[in-house]
Amino acid sequence: MEGKTKRNEAPLRPPLEWRRTSFWDEERLFEEMERVFDICHGCRRCLTLCPTFSTLFELVDESSTMRLDGVAREDYWRVVERCYLCDLCYATRCPYIPPHERMVDFPHLMLRAKAVRYRKRGGGSLGERLSISPDALGGVAAIPVLGRMVCAAIDNPLTRRLLRVPSETGLAGCRRDTLRWRLARRSDMSGKSARQMVGEGVVLFVTCHGNYRFPEVGEHLIAILEHNAVPVVVVERERCCGMSGLEGGDLEGVRKAKEFNLQRLAKWVGKGWKVLVLQPSCLQLFRRWLPALFPDDEMVRRVGMAVLDPFEYLMSFHHAERLKTDFRHALGVVVCHLPCRLRVDGSGAGIRELLSLIPDTYVEMVEGCAGSGCAPSGGGARDSGMGERIRQIMPDHYGSACMLAGRCIEMERADGSRVEHPLALLRKAYGI
Numbered sequence: 001m002e003g004k005t006k007r008n009e010a011p012l013r014p015p016l017e018w019r020r021t022s023f024w025d026e027e028r029l030f031e032e033m034e035r036v037f038d039i040c041h042g043c044r045r046c047l048t049l050c051p052t053f054s055t056l057f058e059l060v061d062e063s064s065t066m067r068l069d070g071v072a073r074e075d076y077w078r079v080v081e082r083c084y085l086c087d088l089c090y091a092t093r094c095p096y097i098p099p100h101e102r103m104v105d106f107p108h109l110m111l112r113a114k115a116v117r118y119r120k121r122g123g124g125s126l127g128e129r130l131s132i133s134p135d136a137l138g139g140v141a142a143i144p145v146l147g148r149m150v151c152a153a154i155d156n157p158l159t160r161r162l163l164r165v166p167s168e169t170g171l172a173g174c175r176r177d178t179l180r181w182r183l184a185r186r187s188d189m190s191g192k193s194a195r196q197m198v199g200e201g202v203v204l205f206v207t208c209h210g211n212y213r214f215p216e217v218g219e220h221l222i223a224i225l226e227h228n229a230v231p232v233v234v235v236e237r238e239r240c241c242g243m244s245g246l247e248g249g250d251l252e253g254v255r256k257a258k259e260f261n262l263q264r265l266a267k268w269v270g271k272g273w274k275v276l277v278l279q280p281s282c283l284q285l286f287r288r289w290l291p292a293l294f295p296d297d298e299m300v301r302r303v304g305m306a307v308l309d310p311f312e313y314l315m316s317f318h319h320a321e322r323l324k325t326d327f328r329h330a331l332g333v334v335v336c337h338l339p340c341r342l343r344v345d346g347s348g349a350g351i352r353e354l355l356s357l358i359p360d361t362y363v364e365m366v367e368g369c370a371g372s373g374c375a376p377s378g379g380g381a382r383d384s385g386m387g388e389r390i391r392q393i394m395p396d397h398y399g400s401a402c403m404l405a406g407r408c409i410e411m412e413r414a415d416g417s418r419v420e421h422p423l424a425l426l427r428k429a430y431g432i
C-alpha cells in the first residue's frame with residue numbers, strides 16, 4: 001500500500017490560514033491556482049489518482065495553446081468541483097509538498113477555492129445547501145409521508161434541476177428505521193450516562209450515513225464489541241461531522257459542527273474512552289481537517305487522537321490479547337475495497353489483519369476509486385470498474401470499508417450479488 005505519512009507524525013504541513021484576509025482574495029487565489037496547476041501539468045504523477053487531475057489535464061491538452069495559459073479561469077472551477085478532499089495526492093504522491101520549495105499543497109488549495117466560491121455565492125442554491133447537509137436531509141427523509149415526498153422530488157431529474165440540486169444527490173437510500181431509532185429502546189446505549197460509566201470503553205459516532213442509510217453497520221459493530229465485553233454507548237446527540245460542508249466550502253458550517261460534536265465527545269475522551277467512527281470521511285474530518293483548520297484548539301487535538309476506525313480499534317484490542325477469536329464460520333475468499341480516506345494514514349490496514357484471523361479465510365484488499373466520489377450524496381463517477389475488478393476475482397464475499405463505495409460497487413455489478421461491510425463479515429464469522 002502506498003503511503004508515506006503516519007498518524008501522529010510531527011506536522012510539517014503549514015496550517016490553512018483561513019482567518020487571514022488574503023485567504024479570501026479571489027485574485028490571489030487564481031494566481032496560486034495558476035502556479036500550482038502549472039506545476040501539476042508538468043508533473044502529471046496524479047493523472048490516474050482521481051477525476052480532479054484528469055479534468056485539469058484534459059482542459060490543458062484541449063486548449064488552444066496546450067498550456068495552462070490556454071485554459072479560461074472559469075474552467076478552473078471544474079477542477080475544484082471534482083476534488084472531494086481525500087488528501088491522497090498530498091499524502092502519497094506529491095514530491096513537492098512543504099518543506100519543498102515548490103510548496104504544493106493541492107488539497108488545501110482546493111479547499112481554499114471551494115471556500116472562496118461558497119462565500120462569494122452566499123452559500124449557493126437551496127439545493128446545493130441541502131446537498132451539503134446530509135443530517136438535515138436524512139432527518140427529513142425519515143419523516144413518514146413528507147420524507148417520501150421530498151425523496152421522490154430530489155430523486156427526480158426535473159425537480160433536481162429546478163432546485164439546482166447537484167446530480168446524484170440520492171435520498172432513496174434513507175431509512176425510517178434509523179440506527180438511533182433502532183437503539184432507542186436500549187437505555188444502556190444512551191450516551192447520557194457518562195458520569196455513571198466506569199472503566200474504559202468506546203463511544204460510537206454513528207455518522208449521517210451510519211444512522212440514516214446503513215443502520216445495520218452500526219448494529220454489527222455493537223454486536224462485535226459486546227461479544228468482546230467492550231462497554232459501548234452511542235454519543236448522546238450528533239450533527240453531520242462537517243465533511244459535507246467542507247466539500248462544499250462552508251467553513252463556518254464546519255466550525256459550528258465542530259463546536260456541537262466536540263462538546264459531546266469531550267466528556268468521553270476525558271474519561272479515556274475511544275471514539276469509533278463508522279464512515280471514513282468523518283474519521284478523516286476529525287483527524288486531518290479539523291486540526292488543519294483549528295491548529296490551536298486543544299479539544300480538536302485531543303478528540304482527533306481518540307478517534308479510531310472500528311478495525312483499528314479492534315486490532316489494538318487484539319494486540320492487547322483481549323479480542324476473542326472464537327470464530328465459528330470460515331469466510332473463504334473475501335475481497336475488500338479500501339477507500340482512499342483510510343489509505344491516507346494507513347488506518348485501513350486493520351481490516352485485512354483482522355479478517356485474516358478467521359480460519360480458512362483469504363483476504364484481498366483492492367484500492368482505487370469505487371465511484372462514490374466520496375461526496376455527501378455519495379454520487380460520483382459511476383463507471384469506476386471496481387465492480388468488474390472484484391467480479392473477476394470471484395470472491396465468496398466482497399465489501400468496502402466505505403458504506404457509499406460499497407453501494408456503488410454493488411450497483412455497478414448489478415448481478416444480484418450483495419455487498420457486505422467488513423463488520424458484517426466479522427460478525428458473520430463470529431456467528432453472533
Ligand code: SF4
Pocket residue numbers: 049050051052053082083084085086087088089090106107110
Ligand atoms: S485531495 Fe483527493 S480528490 Fe482532491 S485532488 Fe487530491 S487525490 Fe484528488
Ligand code: SF4
Pocket residue numbers: 039040041043044045046047053089093094095096104106
Ligand atoms: S499534486 Fe504533486 S504529484 Fe500530483 S500532479 Fe500535482 S505536482 Fe504532481
